[in-house]
Each structure stands twice: as C-alpha cells, then as structure tokens.
Amino acid sequence: MSFVLGEYLISGRRASEIAASVESGVGSGALAPGALLPPMRELAAALGVNPNTVAAAYRTLRERGVIETDGRRGSRIRSRPATAPRDVRRVPVPEGVRDVAQGNPDLALLPPLDGALAAAARRYAEAPTLYGQDPVVPDLARLARAGFEADGVPAGALAVTSGALDGIERVLAAHLRAGDAVAVEDPGWGSVLDLAPALGLRVVPVAVDDEGPVPESVARALEAGARALVVTARAQNPTGAAVSAARAAGLRALLAGRPEVLLIEDDHGHGIVDLPLCPLGGVTRHWALIRSTAKAYGPDLRLAVLTGDAVTMDRVRGRQRLGPGWVSRLLQYAVVDLWTSGAVDRAAVARSYGLRRDGLVAALAERGVRAHGRSGMNVWVPVADETAAVTRLLAAGWAVRPGAGYRVQAGPGVRITVSGLDPAEVGGLADAVAAAVRPEAQGRFD
Numbered sequence: 541m542s543f544v545l546g547e548y549l550i551s552g553r554r555a556s557e558i559a560a561s562v563e564s565g566v567g568s569g570a571l572a573p574g575a576l577l578p579p580m581r582e583l584a585a586a587l588g589v590n591p592n593t594v595a596a597a598y599r600t601l602r603e604r605g606v607i608e609t610d611g612r613r614g615s616r617i618r619s620r621p622a623t624a625p626r627d628v629r630r631v632p633v634p635e636g637v638r639d640v641a642q643g644n645p646d647l648a649l650l651p652p653l654d655g656a657l658a659a660a661a662r663r664y665a666e667a668p669t670l671y672g673q674d675p676v677v678p679d680l681a682r683l684a685r686a687g688f689e690a691d692g693v694p695a696g697a698l699a700v701t702s703g704a705l706d707g708i709e710r711v712l713a714a715h716l717r718a719g720d721a722v723a724v725e726d727p728g729w730g731s732v733l734d735l736a737p738a739l740g741l742r743v744v745p746v747a748v749d750d751e752g753p754v755p756e757s758v759a760r761a762l763e764a765g766a767r768a769l770v771v772t773a774r775a776q777n778p779t780g781a782a783v784s785a786a787r788a789a790g791l792r793a794l795l796a797g798r799p800e801v802l803l804i805e806d807d808h809g810h811g812i813v814d815l816p817l818c819p820l821g822g823v824t825r826h827w828a829l830i831r832s833t834a835k836a837y838g839p840d841l842r843l844a845v846l847t848g849d850a851v852t853m854d855r856v857r858g859r860q861r862l863g864p865g866w867v868s869r870l871l872q873y874a875v876v877d878l879w880t881s882g883a884v885d886r887a888a889v890a891r892s893y894g895l896r897r898d899g900l901v902a903a904l905a906e907r908g909v910r911a912h913g914r915s916g917m918n919v920w921v922p923v924a925d926e927t928a929a930v931t932r933l934l935a936a937g938w939a940v941r942p943g944a945g946y947r948v949q950a951g952p953g954v955r956i957t958v959s960g961l962d963p964a965e966v967g968g969l970a971d972a973v974a975a976a977v978r979p980e981a982q983g984r985f986d
Contacts, residue, residue, distance in 0.1 A: 543578060543586040545571065550578075553589055555596035562597070563606055566617055577607060577615045603718045605738030618737060633939040639960065640969070641941040643777070645812070645917065646959040649892060650838045651883035653874065660873035675857060675866035676700050679876045684831070684845040687810075693829055694822035697853035699846040699860070700867045704808045704832035705731050707844045707856075709739070711828045712768060714855035715802045716741055722768040723761035725753055727920070727946040727953065729777045729806075732770055745948040748776065750914045752783035755790045762794075768802035769795075773817055775809025775835070775916025778946045778955035780897065782809075782915040788818035795823045802852075803827040808844075811836025813915045814890035826852050833875055835917075836884050843871050893917045896958035896966065903970035909977060919956045923977040926952040932976035938969060 543550045548570040552558035565571035577583070580598060584591040598615055601607040609615040633639045681698050689695070701707040712722065718740025724732055726745030736743045744766045747757035753771055761769070771791075774782040783791070795801060803824050807817060810831045821827040828848030833841050846856065860866065878884070897913045904911040904921065913919035923929040926942045933940050933954075943953035954977075961969065 543583050545578065546575065550583065550587075552587065552597070553593075555593050555600060558583075558587065558589075558594060558597035559600040559604075559606075562601055563604070566606055571617050573617050573619045575617045577617070579614065599718070603740040605734075605740065608737065608742075634934070637934060637937050637939050638965070638969075639939045640956045640958070641939045642960070643918070643941070643955075643957050644839065644959060645835050646892065649812075649884075649889050649959075650836075651878060653838065653841070653878075656874040656877040656881070656883065657870075659877040660870045663873045664870055669869045671865075673869075675860065677869055677872040677876065680845070680872045683876060683879050684847070687831070688829070688847050691817040691819065693817070693819045693847060696821075696847040697850050699848075699853050699856045700872060701830075701844050701846060701856075701860070702842045702864070702867055703834060704806055704830050704844045705735065706842075707828070707830040707832075707846050708732060708770065708804055708806065709735055710856045710859065711802070711804050711830075711846070711848070711852060712736070712739060712741065714852055714859065715826055716768055720768070721761075721764065721766045722770065723758060723766035724770050724948075725772060725776065725781075726948045727778055727943060727950045728770075729772065730945040733946070733948065743948060745950070747950070748779055748781050750779075750781050750912055751787040752776070752781050753787075753791065755787070755794050758791065759794055762798055762801060766801070768804065770804045770806065771820060773805050773807040773809065773819070773829075774813045774815055775918075777808075777916070778918050778941070778943065778953075779920040780913035780916050780918050782813065782815045783818045783820070785816075785818050788820055791820055792823050795820065799824050805829040806832075808832040808835055809916050811884060811886050812889050812893060812917065814887060814894070815915050821848065825849065828852055828856075833878075836886070836889065837875070837878055841871065841875070843867055843875055893958065896961050896963055899963060899966045900956065900958055900961070900970060903966050904973060907970055907974035909970075909974050913958075917957055917959045919958060920953050921956065921973060921977060922951055922953045924952070926954060929954050929977045933972055936972040936976065938972050 548565045550561050552561050580594040581591050584594045607615050608618050721742040721744050722736050723744045723746045725748045744761040746761050747754040801824050812835045821829050828846050830844050830846050832844040900919050901911045901913045911919050911921045930942050941955040
C-alpha cells in the first residue's frame, strides 16, 4: 500500500521502510522543502500499519535532519535537509570575476607543512603509535593547556577532534537529544545552522552585534527552552564579531543564573586575530571551548583541541573511542612542531587580515555603506535585497556570498572574504558594493 503526497508515493510497512521512502523522495527532489507530511494516523491508515510505526518513522526522519515537527502544525520537509547543506549551494563564479566569496584563508599566510610533517614522521619512527595509547599526544596537551591558561580559560580536561565542527557535534551529542533546542548565533556559521537540525535539534536564533551575542536575545532563547548555547569567541563567520570584555561579563552574569545550560565556545580565530579572548566557560556545569588549527595553519590540517568540564570531555573521548578512536598522532606531532617552531607569526597574520578588512569597512563607510568586520577575514554588509546585490556585484566583476546561508531570522546581507583581496583593490570593491546595495543603519544583524 502507499500514500500519494503531491505526485510522490510514500510506501513501506516497517518504520525503516517508510522513513527510507520519504528520504528518497527528498533526495530526488520529488518531495520539496516545506512540503507538509500527512498526519501520522492518516498515513498509517493509508499504508495499513499501526500509527506507532509511522511515529517511529517520523522520529527517525527528525533525527536524520530530514523533517521538522511544529506541534499541531504537523511535520514538514526541512527547508534545508541534511543532505543539502548550505556550503554546497554556492554562486558559480564566471571566468574573469574576482572571487571574494570562498571563505578560505590567504595561502600566502599559511605555513609550509613539509617540515612539520617530516618532523612528525621522525617522531613516529622513533615511537610508532599503537592501540591503547593516550589519544592526546602529551606535548600537544602541554602546549594546549598553556595556551588556554594564558587566555584565562578555566583548567579542564582535554580532547582532540577532527576540526571545530567535529568538536561542536561531539559536545552537542554528549548532552542533547533529538527534540532539544540549541541557541545559535544569527547570522552565524552555516555549518552549525545545518548541523543542529541534522542531529534532530531545534535551532533558536540569537541576535549578534559587533561584540558578540546580544544578552537580551540570549536570555529570550534560554527562556524559550534552549538547553545549549553556541558562541563564536572571535572572527565570527560571517560578521567578524568578537566577544568583548564587557559583553563577556554580561553573558557570564546571565549564564550564572542558568547553570544547566551547555555552553560551547568556538575559538576558530585563534592564530589569525589580535583581539584578546574573553572566555565564558566555567560559569555553567557543562562547557567546552574549541580551538581549531584550520584558519592559521591550513584547512586540511584537520585538528582542533577542546577543553571543558570533566564530564563533557569524558563523554566526548568515550564516544570517540567507539568511532575513529583518536585523531592521528602524526597530525598531532605536526601541530606540536608548528606551534613550537614559530611557523606562523600570529601578530603579522592578524595585521594582514586587519589591514584589508578594516580598510574595506572604512572605504564602505566613506561611501555611506554600513559594514561589519571587527575581527577575522570576513566583512558582513547588510543589504535590502540579497539577490539584487549579488547579481549587480557579479555584473561588476565581484563574486560575494549571499547571506541566506548564514541566517535564520536576521536581515539580509552579503559576506565578503578579504583573504584574497589586494589592498589596492579595496577602493574598487567598495565602489562596486556601494553601487549595488543600499546603505543600512542598523547596529545589529537581526
């Protein structure tokens, strides 16, 4: 038996078969984003199965990030299913157009990895990695702890994951379950906005300004039931926001009254920014701060160091043992060499990105265009119409990222990555942006 939804037949007798049928329809495009699924009893009657079977199928689909349920409004295909993440929906860059949309670091500022990898190979030859060893190389742990301590991060256990997003996913999974709500910056990193629903979590957007998450918006999100809060410490993507000392104090005071909230801080900007870290961790019972090597040392160096409370880190490491086991100690040895050899002049890197970023923000201000970019390699420009702005800029020879991939409720905007920009190009790009957008006077991004 089957059920016709639009022109698509949902079929199956078991919960797994029904879920697979819906997922196939989404994957083929036959079930469009936003399509309303039939009530469970109606679908059960059409398929000749128990309503509990359909309920189990819908639960599986929610956990896989395929559908979302909104109480009496029913279940719908997500507007962006987990099989279609935001970062694969890029605007094609025609030949001859300057690409300031890609979000990659400046290759000229990344260190060569041959020496570090050779050093790692030599260490491995002296002491090959075998099963049962500590998943975190002692030298890496020592250096990471020293760095965290210097930045005022509370002492905590350590873990190593395959990049920042892997760390965020593992921490969320350590405490939350499908149906829980998580407060996420809006606009914010598109991968986190996709990850949460893919884990079956409900995203509660939090407004952001140049100093980070707005406390009043965070308070509303927590009052609405958010069990976790994800904060970008510095170089926020896409706005360039950085948590200031005053904002950190306000957020810490707010979180002190919510000790049950899981706090995750993403410090992926470590190594490319010169603003101090203003950590929030330690106020709530469960917390984690994640520090990735990708932006300063190269995206293919898939490694991030986490610290946090003992329970969270124990859960992360315990679950990791049942999957990959550990992040390659060869990569960990390479990072130790990079950190100890001074392969990256962090101050020089921060100055280089700052020269281009601040130069573009100032040039746009001179042309009456409000832009944001307090740290990192991105500039966020609020616009009245994203499609029109992106199209006009393409015609003018510039490819930018539409803001739709970074926002939930926040107003429209475009993201410009300055890492590939020559300082001499700043004026021309500012002229093109000014001609393509209307000035916005808002101080927040919502």
